[in-house]
Amino acid sequence: MDKKLYDLMDWEGIEAIVYSEEDHPSRILGAHKVKGGILVHTFLPDASSVQLKIKSSGKCYDMEEADEAGVFAALVPGKKTEPYTFIVKYGESSKIELEDPYLYTDIIGESDAVRFESGVYYDVYNCFGAHPVAVDGCLENAEVRWDVTEETDKNKEKNTVYGVHFAVWAPNAARVSVVGDFNFWDGRRHQMCRVGDTGIFSLFVPEISIGDIYKYEIKKDYQTVFLKTDPYGFACEQRPNNASVVTNISTYKWGDSAWLSARKKKDYKKEPVSIYEVHLGSWRKKKCESSTPTCDEEFLNYREIAPSLASYVKEMGYTHIEVMPVMEHPLDESWGYQVTGYYAVTSRYGTPQDFMYFIDYMHSKNIGVILDWVPAHFPRDAGGLARFDGTCIYENPDKRRGEHPHWGTLIFDYGKPEVDNFLIASALFWIDKYHADGIRMDAVASMLYLDYGKQDGEWLPNIYGGNENLEAIELLKKLSGVFHERKDGALLIAEESTAWPMVTGDTEKNGLGFDFKWNMGWMNDFTGYMQTDPLYRKGRHGTLLFSMVYAYSEYFVLVFSHDEVVHLKASMLMKMPGSMEQKYANLRAAYGFMMAHPGKKLMFMGQEFAQKEEWNEKTSLPWDEAAEPEHDIFRQYVRALNQFYLKHPSLYENDYDETGFEWISSMDADHSIVTFVRRTSDESEQLLFIFNFTPVIYENFRAGVPFKGKYKEIFNSDDTIYGGTGHVNRHQKNSKEVSWDGRDNSIIIEVPPLGMSVWSCMEL
Numbered sequence: 001m002d003k004k005l006y007d008l009m010d011w012e013g014i015e016a017i018v019y020s021e022e023d024h025p026s027r028i029l030g031a032h033k034v035k036g037g038i039l040v041h042t043f044l045p046d047a048s049s050v051q052l053k054i055k056s057s058g059k060c061y062d063m064e065e066a067d068e069a070g071v072f073a074a075l076v077p078g079k080k081t082e083p084y085t086f087i088v089k090y091g092e093s094s095k096i097e098l099e100d101p102y103l104y105t106d107i108i109g110e111s112d113a114v115r116f117e118s119g120v121y122y123d124v125y126n127c128f129g130a131h132p133v134a135v136d137g138c139l140e141n142a143e144v145r146w147d148v149t150e151e152t153d154k155n156k157e158k159n160t161v162y163g164v165h166f167a168v169w170a171p172n173a174a175r176v177s178v179v180g181d182f183n184f185w186d187g188r189r190h191q192m193c194r195v196g197d198t199g200i201f202s203l204f205v206p207e208i209s210i211g212d213i214y215k216y217e218i219k220k221d222y223q224t225v226f227l228k229t230d231p232y233g234f235a236c237e238q239r240p241n242n243a244s245v246v247t248n249i250s251t252y253k254w255g256d257s258a259w260l261s262a263r264k265k266k267d268y269k270k271e272p273v274s275i276y277e278v279h280l281g282s283w284r285k286k287k288c289e290s291s292t293p294t295c296d297e298e299f300l301n302y303r304e305i306a307p308s309l310a311s312y313v314k315e316m317g318y319t320h321i322e323v324m325p326v327m328e329h330p331l332d333e334s335w336g337y338q339v340t341g342y343y344a345v346t347s348r349y350g351t352p353q354d355f356m357y358f359i360d361y362m363h364s365k366n367i368g369v370i371l372d373w374v375p376a377h378f379p380r381d382a383g384g385l386a387r388f389d390g391t392c393i394y395e396n397p398d399k400r401r402g403e404h405p406h407w408g409t410l411i412f413d414y415g416k417p418e419v420d421n422f423l424i425a426s427a428l429f430w431i432d433k434y435h436a437d438g439i440r441m442d443a444v445a446s447m448l449y450l451d452y453g454k455q456d457g458e459w460l461p462n463i464y465g466g467n468e469n470l471e472a473i474e475l476l477k478k479l480s481g482v483f484h485e486r487k488d489g490a491l492l493i494a495e496e497s498t499a500w501p502m503v504t505g506d507t508e509k510n511g512l513g514f515d516f517k518w519n520m521g522w523m524n525d526f527t528g529y530m531q532t533d534p535l536y537r538k539g540r541h542g543t544l545l546f547s548m549v550y551a552y553s554e555y556f557v558l559v560f561s562h563d564e565v566v567h568l569k570a571s572m573l574m575k576m577p578g579s580m581e582q583k584y585a586n587l588r589a590a591y592g593f594m595m596a597h598p599g600k601k602l603m604f605m606g607q608e609f610a611q612k613e614e615w616n617e618k619t620s621l622p623w624d625e626a627a628e629p630e631h632d633i634f635r636q637y638v639r640a641l642n643q644f645y646l647k648h649p650s651l652y653e654n655d656y657d658e659t660g661f662e663w664i665s666s667m668d669a670d671h672s673i674v675t676f677v678r679r680t681s682d683e684s685e686q687l688l689f690i691f692n693f694t695p696v697i698y699e700n701f702r703a704g705v706p707f708k709g710k711y712k713e714i715f716n717s718d719d720t721i722y723g724g725t726g727h728v729n730r731h732q733k734n735s736k737e738v739s740w741d742g743r744d745n746s747i748i749i750e751v752p753p754l755g756m757s758v759w760s761c762m763e764l
Contacts, residue, residue, distance in 0.1 A: 001064050005075050008039055009066060017043050018069040020187055021222055023175050023194040023201070030102030031081040038076045042100060044088055045070035045188055051087040052076065053097070055159060060087065070188075083137070083159050099161055099206030101190060104135050105142040106202070107165050113198045116169070119417025122482055124425045125343055125433070128167045129232030130214065130246045135161045135204060147250040149210060163206035164246050166192065166214075168230060169418055170389035171199025173218045178203060179227070180214035180243070187217035187225065199393075199418070213243040215383075220390030229340060229383045231394075231422065236328045238347045242340070242383045245347075249433055252356040256363035256435060263368075263437060263489035268515065269555060272652040273600035274642050275370065276318040276608075277561055279335060280305055280326065280349055283605055285620040297620055302354035306361040313367055316608060316635075317642025320368035322440055324562065326355065327373070330381055335562070335617055337442060338409060339374050340384035342426040345434070359435050370438035370493065371430050375423045375475075376446045377409035386410055394419055400460040404446065406453045414447070414471035424479045431483075431490045438491030439483075441514075445497045447472040473512070480513025491515045493557065504555040519556040519599060522547040527564060530590045533577045534672065534694045534754070541669035544693070547597065548661070555656055556599040560607060565615045573610040582695060584610065584630065585724065585754035588637055588717040589691060592756035595641050596678065596689045598655045609635040630723060637722040644715055644758075650678045650685040657681070664688070664704050665741040671698070673751065675741070677706050677761070687714075688759040690751060697727055698751040704741025709763040710734055711747050718752030727752040733759075 016022035017029065031040045040052055042063070050063040050072040063072035063086075076084075086098045108127060115121035126146070134145040136157045145155065150162045166178045177187035182205070192201035208214075215227045229236060233244035284305065285297035313321055325336025328344040336346070345355045359369050378394070380386045385394040395410040396402030402411050413419050430436045446452040451459040451467045462470050483492050494512070496503050497520040505511020525543040532540050565571050576586035587610060594601060606615055609626040625631055645651050654660020664675040672693040679686040688711065690703060705711060711733045718724030733747040740746035751757065 001066065002075075004036065005039075005064060005073060008034055008036075008075065009073065014041070014067055014071050017041075017191070018067055018071060018188075019222075020175055020177065020191055020219060022191060023173070025191040026102045026106075026193045030100060031076075031084075033079070033081070034075070036075060036077075038078055038081050039073065040076060040084070040100075041066070041071060041073050042086055042102075043069075043071050043188065044086070044098075045186065046090060047072070047088050048091060049089045053085050053087055055083045055085065083161075099163070101163075101203055101205050104161070104204045104206075105144070106193065106195065107133070107144050107204055108167055108195050108200060108202045110196060113195050113200055116200065116418060116421055117198060119421045119424075121421055122425050122428055123432070124421060125232060125429045128169070129230055129234060129343060130244065131165045132210065132246070132248045133163065133165045133204065135163070135206075147248055149248060152248070152251060161206050163204055164208040164212075165202065165204045166216075166230075167200060167202040168192075168216055168232065169199050169393070169422075170201055170216070170218055171393060171418075172391045173201070173220060173389040174222055175219040176201040176389075177217045177219075178205060178214055179217045180208075180212055182208055182212055182214075185217075187219070192216075199389075208246060210246055210248055212246045213237060214246065215243050218389055224390060226390070227383065228388055231341075231385055231388070232343050233341060234344055234352055236341050236344050236347055239330050239332075242330065242381075244341075244344070247352055249352045249356075252353045252360075254356070254360055254435065256360050259363040259366070260435065260488070264487065266489055268489075268491060268600075269656055270653050272319055272646050273557070274318050274645060275320045275322045275557070275600070275602040276313050276316065277322045277324070277559075277602055277604040278309065279324045279562065279605065279615075279617060281332065282615070282617045282620055283309060284623070299348050301350040302358040303350065305349070306358045310362055310365040310367055314365055316639050317646055318367070319646075320370055320437065321362065322370040322602065323372065325372045325374055325442075330379065330384075332617060334379075336372065337374050338377075338379040340379060340381055342422070343429055356434060363435070368437035369435075370440050370491065371434075371436045372442055373427060373430065373439045374442045375412065375427075376443040377404050377407060377411055379409055394422070398460060400454075400458060401450070404453055405455075405458055411446075414469065414475045420475050420478065423475065424482055427479060427483065427492075428486075431486070431488070436490065438493055438515075440493040440495065440518075442495050444476070444494045444503070445500065447476070448496070448500055449498070476512045476514075477507045481507055484513065494518065495520070499550075502554075515555065516557045516600060517554045518559050518561070518602075519547070519554075520559070521550070522556070522597070522599075523559050523561070523564065526590070526593070527560075527575065529693075530586060531575050531577065537672045537693050538669040541672065544674065545666050548663070551598050551661070552656060552658055557602055558594050558597060558599040559602040560594070560604060561602060562604045562615060565604060565607060565611075567614075569614070571611050571614055572607045573612055578695070580630075582754060584634060585695070585718070587634070588722060588724070589693060589754050589756050591638060591641060592717050593691055595645050595651065596676075596691075596756070596758075598661050598678075600652070600655065601645070603638075608638040633721075633723040637717070640715075640722070648678075648685060648687060650680045650687050653680050654678075662706065664706065664743065671696075673698075673701075675703055686761040688761055690749070690757045690759070692751045692753060692755055692757075695753045697753045700748050701751040702738070702740050702746050702748050703751075704739075704743035704746050705735050706743065706761060707763050708735050708737070708745045709761055711759045711761055713749075713757055714760050715758035716752060716755065717757075718755040724752065724755065727755070729757065735764075 328341030502511035
């Protein structure tokens with residue numbers, strides 16, 4: 001080797017490159033100004049010879065082999081680095097021209113790193129992960145244009161280089177490389193650069209294409225090497241494969257601007273909200289095209305699901321769908337609740353663009369889309385977040401804080417700013433990039449309590465000796481604050497199964513700041529009541545009433561969710577007691593009571609047509625069963641309920657105002673009958689509801705009414721058109737001045753068995 005070149009070499013640094021133990025490879029590789037010119041190094045294992053070619057002139061310089069492992073060097077005359085490429089020869093005949101990834105500027109700046117380490121880089125997804133970029137020029141003169149490809153770039157320059165910028169957080173790694181088919185999965189070839197002294201690694205890799213798969217190869221302690229999926233990646237291979245996939249999520253052309261604009265102006269607390277909870281993988285499937293004997297059904301694509309689901313939801317009168325987690329997950333049986341890709345829509349049903357189409361289509365039909373999101377825990381899968389850089393950077397290292405023993409999953413370390421940043425940005429990502437209308441946060445209770453699901457000795461108290469997870473509480477408050485600063489009308493909904501106070505309260509008053517909370521207490525109490533034989537319901541009458549004691553303590557959503565129809569709990573229909581006719585009648589009454597009770601509504605798919613079997617994620621809903629007369633009639637009943645709900649503002653306008661609900665009779669436990677009124681703020685509409693939770697028919701039943709007036713039955717769950725026995729009230733009733741139920745006026749009516757009767761009220 002030329003002595004002058006030899007003397008310029010950093011041999012210690014070269015050794016670190018060769019053994020892939022350098023976390024600042026750009027200190028050696030690429031172009032560097034030195035005395036006498038520009039010193040260029042490259043590391044190309046297996047290359048037999050390399051030439052450096054100046055792009056502007058085409059002049060070539062032979063590079064000398066500095067290390068037989070594949071390090072080549074050249075001293076190029078001049079004072080300014082000009083864009084160049086490498087002409088690389090492998091063996092006798094193979095020759096290719098390559099860009100140098102270390103020629104280009106550090107794309108992540110110090111300000112980005114500081115924001116991330118401070119936990120306030122809430123649009124970090126615009127920088128971390130894998131982004132197609134265009135780079136014009138080189139080193140400090142380079143201009144970077146994000147999320148463009150050669151096919152989409154309208155501002156091409158002569159010296160533009162297209163490729164992918166990768167960035168990941170791995171603070172305790174000795175070295176991080178990006179690997180894939182493009183570099184033979186060889187971690188020596190694209191060693192990433194640590195950004196300053198932070199835990200962020202980044203690298204621009206030229207000439208990588210959309211659709212290329214990749215992972216991060218992480219070297220922990222100069223011996224241990226392992227592969228990880230990109231935590232910020234936008235797409236993954238289909239399970240069981242788990243490599244990340246380079247994609248450009250900025251190319252989809254949205255058509256929902258009118259929807260988003262209207263959403264900003266809505267006050268959903270005063271709007272009708274009736275949600276259809278959906279598992280996309282089993283709502284509908286198609287016959288398997290594969291010849292594999294075990295393959296019977298396969299998933300529909302997001303684009304295939306959208307029209308049929310939207311049509312069905314519109315027909316049924318739902319305002320929103322809630323989609324069980326579509327974030328990438330390895331195990332179908334987890335239903336998406338054990339997430340490995342918090343920024344990647346699952347490839348089971350298609351591409352990111354396909355899912356964007358799905359949401360866009362729903363918006364075109366005036367259907368809101370709420371996404372389930374799981375910040376409470378994540379799986380131990382070796383390729384995921386667990387011990388990501390060889391240490392516990394996402395999970396709490398103390399297993400008393402970092403493990404869910406019952407679920408076998410890991411708990412995020414909520415006290416770490418970078419982890420909080422990861423989670424908050426993930427929630428915002430689905431609103432920003434996918435136009436979701438809300439995030440339903442799973443298992444919030446498990447975040448709030450340090451001893452959730454744990455026995456003595458399995459958990460660690462907080463600094464005050466309590467069981468409250470103080471770090472998680474602060475995360476939730478911060479998330480709700482940032483989420484609502486957008487003022488875009490998107491909703492934040494909590495599944496919180498305890499009596500934690502002020503889940504939907506103002507954060508400035510020590511609340512958590514959610515828009516709505518699932519009313520799990522009502523679901524458990526009411527489901528338990530309905531499962532009781534009617535003969536014994538009078539003994540449980542209090543559970544029917546108790547929800548109104550706390551109905552205004554939170555902004556509640558009443559739910560019959562997927563959790564109620566799995567794990568041998570039986571479907572909603574088969575929970576009901578009695579003969580099949582009585583089961584249907586009980587369920588009609590139950591759904592009617594939910595619709596009449598203050599609070600927004602949610603029902604899991606299949607329960608709207610009274611599915612008999614429990615939900616099974618492995619197969620499509622039993623649509624053949626749904627077409628059978630008794631099930632189709634029941635579906636029509638649910639449709640009528642939804643339409644009735646949408647038509648009557650008294651059922652939603654005052655959900656969270658005590659003036660919107662009034663008991664008429666709540667103490668008639670012997671008959672298991674309750675009556676109450678729902679009304680609008682200005683009392684322009686008042687509806688009287690009468691529920692009978694026994695199979696007894698009361699032909700001359702006297703009921704108190706709110707005032708002297710005319711009363712007309714406008715809905716009856718026992719109507720024959722809904723599969724009932726026909727005990728309805730055909731004629732208008734004029735109240736009489738007969739005191740009853742503590743009221744001055746009353747009416748005599750026929751009360752249907754196991755039924756709901758709804759009356760319009762007109763004051764005289």
